[in-house]
Amino acid sequence: MLEKYVDTFVQQYNLITANSKVLIGVSGGPDSMALLHYLLARRDSWQLDLVVVTIDHGLRGEESEQDVDYVKAYCNQHRVPVENHYVDVKSFKQQHKCGTQEAARMLRYQVFSRLMVKHQAKYLALAHHSDDQTETVYMRITRGSQPEALAGIKQSRPFASGYIVRPFLSITKEMIEHYLEENGITPRRDPSNQEDTYTRNYFRLHILPHLKQVNPNLNQSIRYLTDNIEKDSDYLNEQAKLVSDSVLNYQNSPKQVTCSIIELKKHHPALQRRVFHLILNYLYDNLPSGLHYRHDQQFFDLLDSDRANMAIDLPKRLKMIKHYESLTIGFEQSASPYCYALNIPGVTAIPSDKNMIAEIIYNPTTLSSDQYTFYIPLKDNQVPAFYVRTRLPGDRIYLAGINGRKKLKSIFIDKKIPLHKREEWPILVDQYGEVFWVIGLIKKSFNQDLSSGQYIKLTYQPQKML
Template sequence: MLIAEVDQYIKKHNLIESGSKVMVGVSGGPDSMALLQYLLEKRAAYQLDLVAVIIEHGLRGEESEQDIEYVQHFCQKNKIKFEAQHINVIKYKEEHRLGTQEAARILRYQAFDQLMKKHQADDLALAHHADDQVETVYMRLTRGTQLDALQGIKNTRPFSTGKIIRPFLSITKSMIEEFCREKGIVPRRDLSNEKDVYTRNYFRINVLPQLKKKNPNLPETIMHMSENIADDIQYLFDQTKRVSQEVLNISENPKMVTCQINKLKKHPLALQRRLFHLILDYLYDHLPDGLNYRHEQQFFNLVNSRRASASMDLPLQLKMIKSYQSLIFRFEQEKQREYHFPLAIPGRTILPNHDVLEAEIVDRIESLPTDNRTFYLPVNIDQYPSLAIRTRQPGDRIYLAHINGRKKVKAVFIDKKIPLEKRDQWPLLVREEGEVLWVVGLVKSNLTKQAKEDHYIKLTYQSRHKF
């Protein structure tokens, strides 16, 4: 019964190709030994090159060594290549402040990755089954999760030199135990699995039996639900990738994503939500545990806020910054320092962002500048004023003729829709006493020529940046 069911599942999902090198994760327990036995029986039909791998976690002492001997003996008897690798879970969990199960999982997959590369394996076969799937789905439900997680354990995913496959996801634990009895397999038993101190064990021992009383076909029900969700999610993912090309601007150095809010809001809420998670998947190497539904809500709060500028913090110093109709995701950088240095007259002054302010002395204005990148300052040829370039300070104002008065530099930035993160580094041209003459590239103070002033300092701003 097990063989026919697994044969059908492998064929339906195209899990194994003929001639593949398959590495099998084995512990000595009933699940993995049944999987190894199944693949052994299919070795000729699929022309498989099998490698059995056992990862010893350093947690059970002599019992673990006996597990290794047991699996090694089985492999020698059946002419299966065998590898054993030791990992130090206790040391790793203390160094990284992790739980035992999480530390074991990370190190186990690191070892699998190394061995896959060593053997240039096509597949890593793991023995997760239908009851594991039920446990996983209900565990995630109790934590609160995204729809994607209700796919449960995937039957295949890319990994290392090939992919992970799980041929047993359609069969139950009872079928595996029966298969072991039929084949004369007397597996090793890990007594820690009988204790409910770990979350998965708790669900397996206390929750699943009660659920199966209500629905004896629960594993099959969850399997079909997970597969349906996976199909729906794949469609939504394809749509999200299509929309992302219209809505998102992605940069590599520094790693940053800009989302156009007006374009985003034209799409259904489901796609907006998925775009948020697509952005996180791109920016984070590994999604941090601290991410939860509150951060998703913060995303929507910024998208729908009427404020022109606002920001929210995400884990690991990732920031969401709303700047008018853009939503910027970037990691917080070390705060740039304020600057204040004299202007070279004549000469070139290089700003911290590598823009250039060039000053030269001229005796007339050739033509009135049509933009804000050129500024003429009337001066007396016998005495140049002391000028400086600096960042803004609280209370900075600039005199503007068209309003016949002084305007806050902060208000200039708002009017010109300069993003929040750029304002503190924006260059201002000031006199020695602090009077702002030019918010460089944006607005100029109105200066009337006095009788003694017979020359001009011509200032030209050369920038690679758009504003």
């Protein structure tokens, strides 16, 4: 019966094609030994090139070594090559501050990935079954995962040089045990699977038996649920990708994403949330374990907030920043103060690949300037020292229109400059600290005649500043 169900499942989802190289993850336990036996029975008819991978996690001492020896002996008997590897879960767990199961999984998949590339395998076959799927779904429900996480374990997904495939997702643990008995296979059994220390074991031993009393077809119900959720999620993610392409602006240096909050909120909240997750996947090399559904709520709180400026911290120094109707998500940059003396005449390089070009101009015919050009009159043809620096507390600039000096803080607020940009904004000052130019925003007013004489012409060549 097992063969019939699995054959149908493999064909339905096109999990394994003929004439392919397949790695098989085999621990020596019941599930993986049944999978190995199943694929060996189809090796000739499907023209499969099989390679077994068995891993000693170093958790059970001599018993783990015996598991590896058992798998190697079985593979030698059936003339299938085997790769055996050791991983130090205990050291990895301490170094990376994670749980035993998480550390073991990460190391195991690192080995799988390397061997997939080494053998140029198309498939990595793993023995997860429908009971594993049911356990996974209920575990994720209790942890408050995203709705699409309820799609559970995928029957196929891209991995390394090919795909991870799980041919047994359509069958139960009970069917596997019958299959082993029918074929005279005595697998290795891990005693720790009967301990409820780990969350999965607790669900397996204490929760699911009660649920199956209420619904004997629980595994089948969960399978239909996961299939439907996966299809719905695939469609919504396609729509979210279209939204992201139309409203998001991606930047690589520094790595960040910006968008108009008004444009994003034109779309359904379900798509907004998925766009948020597309952003996270773009910015993080690996999604941190600290991400939680509460961060989704913080994202929506930020979009809906009436505050003009708002910032929310995410794991690993990622920040969500709202500035009026603009949203920026990027990694926090440490703004280092700077101060550069200008070469007059000459070119001075300042942060972020920007230049200040200084020229001495005599009796110019015009003093027309834009926001990045500034003419400073000279007294007695003496060229004073000028500097470009970051702002200091109490900085003010003289403006004729208000007949006095205005705080730079107020100017930044008036110009709606985002908070995270103010600390690194370039300011032109003289040798006494007098502010002459908040570059790109506002210039000092002069009380003298500007129609003739000698000037310093400053030209600022920036990348986009706002």
